[in-house]
Each structure stands twice: as structure tokens, then as C-alpha cells.
Amino acid sequence: DVKVTQSSRYLVKRTGEKVFLECVQDMDHENMFWYRQDPGLGLRLIYFSYDVKMKEKGDIPEGYSVSREKKERFSLILESASTNQTSMYLCASSSGTDFGYGYTFGSGTRLTVV
């Protein structure tokens, strides 16, 4: 089974801190994604990557950056955490270059910024 592992299930950080959320997949998937999930808003795409060192902005990239130095790892960075970034963060991966592959998701990281 494809596994997508997010390093932390729960995180509490202070406003202004630099925060790293890590995601690792073990099935050699080309594509990796970061979404945030908020009540009533569903999942919104922050960034995604379809190859090592490649990244594309999603729908809500402001306040975030990403890093993909190795194929299996995709990191989401909050340069200076703010309270409006309190959310559930979901990492996902998928295979292939066409548009129809479904995702495998990690269990999520619930981030609270105080």
C-alpha cells in the first residue's frame, strides 16, 4: 500500500515562528500536494509539485512556501506563522502525468498558532 506520512499529528506554534510541516511518500510518486482543510471551505490547494525541485502555486499560496529536494519528501513552510494559519494541513501524492490519478492522503497535521 502507498503510504503518505506526515511527521506530526498535532502542532502548537507561536505567532511569528517559522514552521515546517513534513510529508514523505514511499511509492515513488511524481506528484505531491499540500492542502489545508477548514470547516465549510473544504480542501484548498496551497502548493503542489510534479517533480523534484519543481513547484507550482495553488489557490492560496500566500504566507507559505514549499521545498522538494528529494522525490519522496515535500515540505510546507510557514515563514512567519499567524493565527489565521491555524488549520488542518493535508499532504497527498499521486502517480503519473495525466490528470486522472486519484490521491493518496496522509493523516493530516492539525496546526494551532497561538
Place this chain on the structure above:
Amino acid sequence: AQKVTQAQTEISVVEKEDVTLDCVYETRDTTYYLFWYKQPPSGELVFLIRRNSFDEQNEISGRYSWNFQKSTSSFNFTITASQVVDSAVYFCALSGGLDTGRRALTFGSGTRLQVQP
């Protein structure tokens, strides 16, 4: 722009009732895929089904069935004889395609289903 609308925020049913979750989408892609995912209380989203835009046949898998109607841009999900284990948040999602070039899925806001014993 792509958009997925799940107008039902929350549905509550009693066990053994049938329930339909609605999904309406907008896209300018001529080829696309539609998905349903389930998010149980544990939090991890689980893939349920993928449907190609050229395949309008309904699909049934056990107690689950899906009705895809391109004419109304809808991809509805029905659970027959619901069970308490069906309680979850369900998301409908839409892929990108060659026209938009969007490589990532667009998700709806989700429908929370509560099945009471």
C-alpha cells in the same frame, strides 16, 4: 475556473435509510475526472471512486452507487441502507484537464453525514 459545489453541509439520517449526497461541478475542460472521497473521524481521506467524463454509466459498489449526469454537471452519491460506519465527511472532487492545464484536484466543501443508530 473550476468549481465543485456540495450544497448539503450536513445530513442526518437514521440507520437503514437511503441517503444521496449531491455534487455539482463547473469546468471548461472537455476531458476530466470526478472523484468521491470519504473522511472518517480518524481524519485520513479515503478514495471511493473515480469517473471519466466520457463514461456516464452509473456505478454500483455494494451499498454505494454513483449517478453521473454530464447534462446537469452532477455526480451524485447514494448510500443504500445506511449504517453507523458510514458517518463521515464526504468530498466530491474534480480533476484538471488539457484545456485548463490544472494538475491538481479541486474539492468541494464537503458534506457531513451522521447516521444515527
